[in-house]
Amino acid sequence: MDVQELEDVSLEDFSVQIGTLISHDGFRISELCDRILKKGVLCRASDIHIEPNREGVRIRYRIDGVFHDAAYLPAELHDQLVSRIKVLGDLLSHRREIVQEGRVRVKIGDSESDLRISVVPTVAGEKVVARVYSVHNATQDISQIGYTGPMLRRVRSILFDLEGLFLLCGPSGSGKTTTLYALLNEIQRELDAYASIITIEDPVEYEFGKWSQMQVNRQVGLDFAAGLRASLRQDPEVIMVGEIRDRETAEVALHAGLTGHLVLSTLHAGSAPETVTRLVNMDLEPFVVASALTGIIAQRLLRRVCMNCREEAEVDPAKITLIRRLMRRDDTPLTFYTGKGCEACQFSGYLDRLPVAEFLDIDEEVRAMILNKARTSEILQMLLKRGWKTLLDDGLEKAAAGLTTFEEVLRSISLREVL
Numbered sequence: 108m109d110v111q112e113l114e115d116v117s118l119e120d121f122s123v124q125i126g127t128l129i130s131h132d133g134f135r136i137s138e139l140c141d142r143i144l145k146k147g148v149l150c151r152a153s154d155i156h157i158e159p160n161r162e163g164v165r166i167r168y169r170i171d172g173v174f175h176d177a178a179y180l181p182a183e184l185h186d187q188l189v190s191r192i193k194v195l196g197d198l199l200s201h202r203r204e205i206v207q208e209g210r211v212r213v214k215i216g217d218s219e220s221d222l223r224i225s226v227v228p229t230v231a232g233e234k235v236v237a238r239v240y241s242v243h244n245a246t247q248d249i250s251q252i253g254y255t256g257p258m259l260r261r262v263r264s265i266l267f268d269l270e271g272l273f274l275l276c277g278p279s280g281s282g283k284t285t286t287l288y289a290l291l292n293e294i295q296r297e298l299d300a301y302a303s304i305i306t307i308e309d310p311v312e313y314e315f316g317k318w319s320q321m322q323v324n325r326q327v328g329l330d331f332a333a334g335l336r337a338s339l340r341q342d343p344e345v346i347m348v349g350e351i352r353d354r355e356t357a358e359v360a361l362h363a364g365l366t367g368h369l370v371l372s373t374l375h376a377g378s379a380p381e382t383v384t385r386l387v388n389m390d391l392e393p394f395v396v397a398s399a400l401t402g403i404i405a406q407r408l409l410r411r412v413c414m415n416c417r418e419e420a421e422v423d424p425a426k427i428t429l430i431r432r433l434m435r436r437d438d439t440p441l442t443f444y445t446g447k448g449c450e451a452c453q454f455s456g457y458l459d460r461l462p463v464a465e466f467l468d469i470d471e472e473v474r475a476m477i478l479n480k481a482r483t484s485e486i487l488q489m490l491l492k493r494g495w496k497t498l499l500d501d502g503l504e505k506a507a508a509g510l511t512t513f514e515e516v517l518r519s520i521s522l523r524e525v526l
């Protein structure tokens with residue numbers, strides 16, 4: 108089966124074709140495995156799941172954050188399929204009771220994707236999840252990701268100062284790493300002669316070859332904090348730490364930011380104001396946080412409406428009232444859009460994703476609030492008073508522009524703080 112055919116086939120037909128393939132006597136398990144992995148990559152899946160249950164094996168792809176069924180296999184094929192993947196990933200195929208991790212490289216035409224394989228024993232057998240890392244995601248510019256306007260200019264100017272701590276926050280799967288990589292790409296391109304860049308990652312998702320990347324290895328004591336400390340002895344200007352999870356890492360990152368380094372990292376928090384209080388609540392000196400922190404981006408990835416089948420949608424009046432209230436504009440004429448569903452979007456109405464974001468510039472007023480140990484809600488109230496644009500505002504604006512849907516905004520962004 109050639110690549111074009113595999114790319115064009117809908118998931119429904121793919122499932123039928125897999126059924127036909129395995130109905131032939133003497134079919135090769137390598138062919139089955141190859142098709143499952145390649146089709147996943149071709150459909151832009153971020154994850155390929157191979158889930159055994161009592162009835163059989165369910166193969167599904169996560170595309171733009173949502174699962175799509177790809178095929179069902181009879182239970183007797185499960186062990187062979189998993190063994191094949193283990194062989195490709197250099198794992199121990201005879202060990203079925205342990206957790207294993209590996210990598211598989213999938214080559215389609217000229218492009219290559221890295222699949223990070225995780226195998227976990229479940230009561231129904233081994234479950235395999237392959238996370239797909241595409242070169243395209245890792246090498247985009249910040250403007251290509253969807254950041255534009257005054258916010259982008261301000262973020263650039265903060266970063267190009269090459270000092271302080273700059274944070275990205277959001278839940279997992281919100282595209283933080285892609286944005287971090289894009290920021291690093293930009294710094295490297297603009298300031299190569301002035302900046303030595305080093306990163307500490309877990310895992311190294313993509314090897315750039317343009318700067319030094321360290322892989323966290325806890326077995327030898329190389330965690331984020333240790334890696335960060337060691338990298339400070341390497342004469343760097345820019346350090347990227349995959350994640351700040353504990354007080355120790357936060358402390359080293361803040362001090363590095365205060366001593367003439369630019370530190371980029373991520374923190375698990377819902378919003379930019381919450382990130383500020385999260386840091387202070389890690390039992391860190393408010394004065395140090397206030398002095399080192401320069402900016403915070405909170406980000407979510409929303410599904411983009413498929414432009415191929417987009418049309419105006421009818422919406423019930425109650426929802427319109429809610430959205431008007433959220434947009435704080437009673438008189439806004441609103442047009443609602445929806446993707447009707449077509450081949451291009453696997454009949455989901457959505458194709459690809461776009462980031463929505465809020466950006467908190469740590470200026471004098473915010474600094475004063477950090478020093479006073481202000482609560483998240485107090486910081487948010489102050490910001491709202493001066494017309495600060497929240498994650499929700501950005502999402503609603505993008506929905507009003509027909510790029511995503513209001514449903515998608517309301518599904519992805521918490522309304523807790525604004526209602």
Ligand SMILES: [Zn+2]
Nearest residue numbers: 413416449452
């Ligand atoms: Zn479509």
